[in-house]
Amino acid sequence: MNANLLELQGVHTHIGAYHILHGVDLAVPRGQLTMLLGRNGAGKTTTLRTIMGLWRASQGRIGFGDQDITTTDTPQIAGLGIAYVPENMGVFADLTVRENMLLAARKAKHAGQMDEKRLQWIFSLFPAVEKFWNHPAGKLSGGQKQMLAVSRAIVEPRELLIVDEPSKGLAPAIINNMIDAFAQLKASGVTILLVEQNINFARRLGDTVAVMDNGVVVHSGPMQQLAEDEELQRTLLGLAL
Incomplete structure (x- = not known):
């Protein structure tokens, strides 16, 4: 290899x-x-x-x-x-944090199908993602949007x-x-x-x-x-x- x-x-x-x-x-x-x-x-x-x-x-x-x-x-x-987080983060402002994450979880058709164990791991890395789970992503701070962007990139194994x-x-x-x-x-x-x-x-x-x-x-x-x-x-x- x-x-x-x-x-x-x-x-x-x-x-x-x-x-x-x-x-x-x-x-x-x-x-x-x-x-x-x-x-x-x-x-x-x-x-x-x-x-x-x-x-x-x-x-x-x-x-x-x-x-x-x-x-x-x-x-x-x-x-x-391969997951890519661009400089502008690419967050969908009008969607909630949960909806942003669901879009990236291509194997899941609804939030209940997302890997719960992996989500809990992501929440441990970025607690703000869990805290603002049902909030519009556009209302997050810059730092919170960056956390969401990285979380979205790793919602499935990469x-x-x-x-x-x-x-x-x-x-x-x-x-x-x-x-x-x-x-x-x-x-x-x-x-x-x-x-x-x-x-x-x-x-x-x-x-x-x-x-x-x-x-x-x-x-x-x-x-x-x-x-x-x-x-x-x-x-x-x-x-x-």
Whole structure:
């Protein structure tokens, strides 16, 4: 079995006339949490969207397990066990928290068919999801919406969880809660790829790290190595952790 659950090899992505990714090489090891870092505009979100088939790779290969998913449609990619939480969270504001969760639980036709044991586990990670179960999702705070978005992504078992900037705009207490939740998710065996700007978040959670700049990965390796090397941090990110 390949040690990497997800691999990108020489991936290019064009959006209209714009050439955004210029040959991305990225490996996401099984059972680990990989941080994808970089300045704004480096190509991180485009990389995630390309993995999910929302934008097509114009060159290169994307492998998931032993499958080539480079040209696979998004619904089929999701069906392989990959969940994606976009930066805007994608919460349906007019639906209740329960209805949002039910939409993601594709094997359930009504709330009573959702896996109760799994729901209780999710409630233990994100108590607000249980507290506001019958409330409209649009009335939740930013942090609560982020908890709902992640909860929705894991309402069914997933092999790979991809999340774009989960701590963006959140209060420190909510960020700590999110860090604890991702640590528990990783301990449960879920492989995770996170785009993040909060450096403390990255340092506390990451096993491996890839740093992007101008549409390519310019550094990859253990997160601890980057966290301990201030000169490397300044070179790659323009700041010290």
